[in-house]
Amino acid sequence: MEDKLKIRLTAAEMASLWTQYMNDTASICALTHFLEKLEDEEVRPVIEFALQATKTNISFLQNLFQKEDFPIPVGFNEQDVNPTAPKLFSDSFVLMYLRNMSILGMAASSLAIGVVTRTDVVGFHKSVLDASVRLQELSKEVMLNQGIYLRPPYISVPDKVDFIEKQRFLAGFFGGKRVLTGIEITHLFINVQTNSIGKALMVGFAQVAQKQDVKQYLLRGKQIAQKHIDLFSDVLRKEDLPAPMTWDASVSDSTTKVFSDKLIMYHVTAMIAAGIGNYGTAMAASPRRDIAMNYASIIPEISLYAEDGANIMIKHGWLEEPPQADDRNQLVKG
Structure with missing residues (x-):
């Protein structure tokens, strides 16, 4: 019973x-x-x-x-x-x-x-x-x-409560662009910071990885991370706002194996998943069209990178299968 x-x-x-x-x-x-x-x-x-x-x-x-x-x-x-x-x-x-x-x-x-x-x-x-x-x-x-904690940029306190009256608030490609909102600044800052962490991790992981396809995958990830750092930092600097520092100098010159390639690939793919989520949230919170388009344009790139990582893990038998729904068609076939 x-x-x-x-x-x-x-x-x-x-x-x-x-x-x-x-x-x-x-x-x-x-x-x-x-x-x-x-x-x-x-x-x-x-x-x-x-x-x-x-x-x-x-x-x-x-x-x-x-x-x-x-x-x-x-x-x-x-x-x-x-x-x-x-x-x-x-x-x-x-x-x-x-x-x-x-x-x-x-x-x-x-x-x-x-x-x-x-x-x-x-x-x-x-x-x-x-x-x-x-x-x-x-x-x-x-x-x-x-003294190593990095605060997001400071902006002036608003003089008064105001409401948006013109479509120019959404503009970003033609004509004058409005200044960044605090929310847009926050997401740009966070995404520079997370990519800087990811880049340093990939540099270190690439030094100690054993398999050549894993090394090449990590070096490709390093280039993507740097591209995204430059993209977001450039938006901040054009508004006379500081971008976070990078962590390149925090990686030693060791090439001795520390982590298995399986662990390295899992860690990297988990970071990519978090990054895609960050970009989606940032795009939804960024009314200025050029900034939203930046996020929209790089999400497919990083999604493809994630898929290539999954293929490497499948190739080497490292990708553990998560819980799934019952395959009713297969159950019927017996």
Whole structure:
């Protein structure tokens, strides 16, 4: 007899839990290396907090998967990282990286809370959100103390409340362009910053990757990231606004294998997915036509890059299959 009190996992719950498990097993590998090669003791509590939060998530997820007879994903493990390999990224970059990961964690867990239903799953994503907020606070505090935190540009406080009266507010190709809104500035700033982080990661990953097709893919990604940095920075500079610094100098000259190519490709494709989401949000929030068109023009480029990455992962047997709907046609065929 069916247990009326046992509530099945929905597709949204399966997807969010599976994705969290994959991301957390990948994060443990990166954090383990960062902690092993740490030089700045002020950064230690930040990495330790992130590592402990990630391990707590993994423990919860494994127990839940077992109770639900849900196959525990392979994800990533100690075979995907060499903690004792030479330092690949500076401690300052690690701080910036962790802060960016906390932003992605807040966005993902907030979305999950909005679509999951079961009490235990809601509670889990709330705990992930709390940890992401705390990681944001910890990393920001250290960066402020060290003078490396980059604030978005300042603009003047408006003199009065006003309303848009002319279509010129939307213009961007012909005639005079209006100045940027605060929202447009914010998205341009964030997208320069995330591409700068992504570019530095790809440079470091390319140095330690083993397979030639992975190396070439990462170098291509570096060029795309630089192109997008230049595009967004140019818009800011034309408005006499500063663009964020790049992190190119934060990568060491080590070529010793630190992470498996499988982990590197997963990390890069996850970053690309986040980037596509950022561009879509920025396009919707940018009324000036030329800026919106910039985002619209580069989304297909980065989407194709993501597809090529998936093909490399499939080729080498690295792409783990997420939960899917039942194939009714196949079930009928038997």
